[in-house]
Amino acid sequence: MMKHLSLILGTVLILIVVPLAIPGGYLLFDYLYSTGLRINANYTGGRVLGEITDPEGDVLLQIPDSFHYKSISNSLDSTCFSVRLVRFPFPSGQGIENHLNLVAEFNGKFSDPLDLHNGFGCNVIHFYIDSPYVKSLKTNSEKAAAITFSSGSWDYQVIVDGFHDKARIYNNTGNLIRESTVYVREEKVPAPGLEKEKWQVKKTSVIATIPLSFSGDVLKGEWHYYALTGIADITSLSFLFAPDKTANVYDAINYKKSSDAEGILTPLVIKDGKMQ
Amino acid sequence: MSDSSLLPARGKSIQASIFLTIFSISILAVFALLTGSFADSVMRTFEIKRMIGAVLTLLYLGIIFFLILKTGRVSKWRNIFFISYAICFVISFLGTLFEQRGHMELLDSDALYGEAPMCHIVVPMLLIPMILGKGIIFPTSYASVPTMLIAVIIILLVFGRGFCSWVCFYGGEETLFSRLPGKKIWNIRKPHPVVKAFPFGMLFFIVVTSFLTLTPVYCIWFCPFKTITEFFEINSTLRIFQTFLFAMLWIVLVVVLPILSKKRIQCGLFCPMGAFFSLGNKISPFIVKIDTSKCTKCLQCISVCPTFSLSAKTIEKGRTEITCTKCGDCFDICPAGAISYGMKGSSITIHNHPFIKEGRKPGFFRRMAADLWEPGTIFMFGIFLLGSVLAFNFFNNTIVRILRLMGL
């Protein structure tokens, strides 16, 4: 009898224990999730330092704001603007530089009539960064000469459009000082009757990356970030393509808009790594 | 005492083979219809090519399993399954990648947004950071982690390193290259103990460094199988070096050395996951037994073992080394029929069965019972079914692609 016992054990293992892996996977999922276990932030697009969501209205500024463009507002009106930090704590050969992600999300898919590199042809996104790090690098005489604003000052303007592979980073005198990587990610959902490769795009995220080696320590001081989304208007080719030369973001965008922009374009304020 | 001459030398009776094949394939069919991407596509669209693929896959797997049982030539038919599984995995994986991405590179954005497919080799690297740091250090979707975790743990405990000859979709590549026709040019008789211990050292190294850096070190630097699946985008000098390293590891360890030596060099002397599953051999109740009373010490089994899991010393003790993948290659070669599957704590094997009485020819049902109620049958039923469940979608997907290529 004894020699049959281990065969019985083996049979039980295979017929009962192995199939338990299926419900066990779901139970383990729930359990691990409840313990707070997550994919490391480095691998989820970074740790969110701050975000503004706007699923319905128009908190995040979109231009042009005339009613002509409202019908295509889905792909013009950003639903979320977030700033995320991707920082690998130790050298590992990962090959991904520590960086800041500036993320603008949109409902649905961008139109891409010209089949451009980034997968969109009409949209343009401007991010403005007010950086205490840049200010800290200024000499005393530069600081004395600088015009200060109660709100809306900026040091970097990051322009993302479908016509350039990279994000272009300008300073506030209009000089291109750096190019950085841009990602466009489409979140797809199943569409009835279609193959996986033809799934519908539910959300498009445009991500401009800023290497920390360039930006300085973003967890130190009070940083302001702005996101402005719009359309590359073919009737006025320079519109939204050219960098701004004025050091106040509201002045900069006022010439792109008919109305006063202050109060509509909300800054994302992050002080010492915490959203204010 | 049982009389082994009354049992077929290796194969099982026709009644047991047919019964077990139908039983296994029915379970597989139900499983395929209820879970996975096949079920998913059937729910959304009734595509005739997918149905043809499913039927052909079930038929193929059924024939293979029947032949394993009936002929008893575990090595031959398992290898055919294992190699075809690996080929279909590559065709299906790369086909899907090219359709969806247009290339094999895992872009940094995909990595950062957790879109790398989960792979079993990642599991040992995840464990310590998961327990101590509440973080998963692999860029994949959250849902796939617990599923893979529980699958690996159960396989480890139940089958031990049997995974490496029946379930792993990489192992078949090496089996393919080690089985290509041609002479054995490099006869590795007995690797140095340090060389044999290398996978365990590698396992220790990647577990520790993954914890210290909070990144999956093996995936970033060493995994040879990225060469034919997907790899990080090559966008810097560092990445060029890393790509060169893993591609060379694939060419040397998976292709060239197996062709020259007829051994699974990567699996036997490099893969840390193989070492991890070897630890499971300590727990798994299923073992490979050598009947020392029958063994003639011809040592042919040592020369044929693809993962260096036999030595004169272990043969004398009637067992294999901890690294045995339960592949069955040694069963087929042994002229004395001394090697078979067994179970810890039981003397029952296919050659030594209490249901078969000395001097009496067993009846239909007695023979069937003896064939079904033995360690090898129980083990192979479990592990072949597991391998088939995982392989099903790869076979199906490959057949669908071939049908599409043919314009059907």
Ligand code: SF4
């Ligand atoms: S040793 Fe590694 S690659 Fe080889 S079969 Fe096992 S897990 Fe797969």
Ligand code: SF4
């Ligand atoms: S092949 Fe068989 S007889 Fe020869 S050494 Fe191995 S176990 Fe013994």
Ligand code: SF4
């Ligand atoms: S000892 Fe036999 S069953 Fe184990 S790996 Fe070697 S050949 Fe395969």
